[in-house]
Amino acid sequence: MIIGAGIAGVGLGVRLRQAGIDDFVICERNESVGGTWFEHTYPGCACDIPTHLYSYSFARNANWTRLFPRQDEILAYVRHTADRHGVTPHIRLRCEMHRSTWDEEEGRWHVHTSTGDMTCEVLVTAIGATAEPDEPDIPGLQTFAGHRFHSARWDHEHKLAGERVAVIGTGPAAAQFVPRIQPEVSHLTVFQRTPPWVIPHPDRPVPWVERQLYKLAPPAQDLQRNIIFGLYEACGIGFRGHMSMIAPIEALGRAHLRRQVKDPVLREKLTPRYRFGCKRPILSNTYYPALAADNAQVVTDGIDRVEPDAVITTDGTRHEVDTIITAIGYKYSRSLLVDRIVNHEGRTMRHVWDESPRAYLGSTVPGFPNMFILLGPNSIGLNSVIFTVESQIAYVMDALRVMKRNDLGRIEVRQDALQRFVDDVDRRSNDTVWTAGGCNSYYLDDTGRQFAIYPGFVSSYRRQTRRFDPEAYTTAAAA
Numbered sequence: 001m002i003i004g005a006g007i008a009g010v011g012l013g014v015r016l017r018q019a020g021i022d023d024f025v026i027c028e029r030n031e032s033v034g035g036t037w038f039e040h041t042y043p044g045c046a047c048d049i050p051t052h053l054y055s056y057s058f059a060r061n062a063n064w065t066r067l068f069p070r071q072d073e074i075l076a077y078v079r080h081t082a083d084r085h086g087v088t089p090h091i092r093l094r095c096e097m098h099r100s101t102w103d104e105e106e107g108r109w110h111v112h113t114s115t116g117d118m119t120c121e122v123l124v125t126a127i128g129a130t131a132e133p134d135e136p137d138i139p140g141l142q143t144f145a146g147h148r149f150h151s152a153r154w155d156h157e158h159k160l161a162g163e164r165v166a167v168i169g170t171g172p173a174a175a176q177f178v179p180r181i182q183p184e185v186s187h188l189t190v191f192q193r194t195p196p197w198v199i200p201h202p203d204r205p206v207p208w209v210e211r212q213l214y215k216l217a218p219p220a221q222d223l224q225r226n227i228i229f230g231l232y233e234a235c236g237i238g239f240r241g242h243m244s245m246i247a248p249i250e251a252l253g254r255a256h257l258r259r260q261v262k263d264p265v266l267r268e269k270l271t272p273r274y275r276f277g278c279k280r281p282i283l284s285n286t287y288y289p290a291l292a293a294d295n296a297q298v299v300t301d302g303i304d305r306v307e308p309d310a311v312i313t314t315d316g317t318r319h320e321v322d323t324i325i326t327a328i329g330y331k332y333s334r335s336l337l338v339d340r341i342v343n344h345e346g347r348t349m350r351h352v353w354d355e356s357p358r359a360y361l362g363s364t365v366p367g368f369p370n371m372f373i374l375l376g377p378n379s380i381g382l383n384s385v386i387f388t389v390e391s392q393i394a395y396v397m398d399a400l401r402v403m404k405r406n407d408l409g410r411i412e413v414r415q416d417a418l419q420r421f422v423d424d425v426d427r428r429s430n431d432t433v434w435t436a437g438g439c440n441s442y443y444l445d446d447t448g449r450q451f452a453i454y455p456g457f458v459s460s461y462r463r464q465t466r467r468f469d470p471e472a473y474t475t476a477a478a479a
Helices: 007-018 071-084 172-181 208-216 218-239 243-260 264-269 287-291 336-340 349-353 385-405 415-429 458-465
Strands: 097-103 108-113 116-120 123-125 147-150 164-168 187-191 296-299 303-307 310-313 318-320 323-326 371-373 408-413 473-477
Touching (some): 007 071, 007 385
Parallel strands (some): 123 371
Antiparallel strands (some): 097 108, 108 116, 408 473
16 A cells, blocks of 8 residues: 555556556545645745656656746646556545554554555555645744635635735745745735745746657657756765865855845845755745845744734734745654554554654664655655655565565564664764754754755665665565
């Protein structure tokens, strides 16, 4: 069973079908496939990775209309891929996983869903990192009498025209929707804790002629893909202990800020005081101009509390607003996964992780047999997340082949194998931009450990996951 019909879940479904495996179900809580790209519909929603990298290598798409794909195109692509490869009949929509428990005697997972109970021999969670929007812990936020929603659950029924709008958070989502809503609101107040690095966005339309070339000569698209992949891999060198190499990108970001923001007071507020890459950077040509508009205000004082009609900052200023949009991100290390998956001892993954997510190759966890995580801890590289997903899918598929070939009914990663992987990740994370870049980002868990990024080249991660390594696991024959 696969939990989640986003890009990861559909991709695994395609590979299962291609391997001749039809005995699988994908449980999806929404009424459509797409995952992140179905749920995130805020104005301006788009990917910050070029189309050539943000698509399956085994499902080319020559019809992208822009270099950086928009939400609606990505959603259409995932739906088309599921249909074209025969995955759609395996998907159960409006089927939310409530609890999955490993039964040691039966050697199976018991999965309780909103549409009924099921069992499976192998469980794969593909819910991703953005399944659970996070909300700020601000006194009085629940008492706000105006309208409030998270950017990941955009309320399209509510019209912002003429309203006084507060945006809490300045991450990639805010950078995309703020320029869209700024012209229509009467006043926009953006509450910023840490200014993001913003560099020019190289997005462009993909001309019809170029799209035809990709259709007639697919290797041309592969060449583009490989060139962009190499550039991203090379940029990662500066993040991994050679931070002097980041300086040119930082100079570009500062020049971009000077060019677009003339007010020295606002420019000072928007100047990052940490290394580029320590937090997720932003590609945008419109974010700074929106903040510099006459009806916009950037507030850097901390929020003390929220009253029914206003946000009160620590300096005592009262900011009266009609709508609050929160955009602080997601519960990366505290998603529904940690409370809903239970081992045979009755311990949830939250208890096992103890707020410090750890998984071997970002995929398997001791105590949870026959279970794989797609996009788990320390698996995401400095490149397209699709590359990580495909690497992990290959690992799962080879594990299934090994289980079938050797008649195995149970595999569980050993604690010592996990510890070696964690030790290696922690060692390589030292002195990188994520741990020594001068910021506090969502890459760090509640213990301060860098738990999100794979600190090596993604090509190295691909080599590590190319084949399932049974020596890292305890195994048992099928009953």
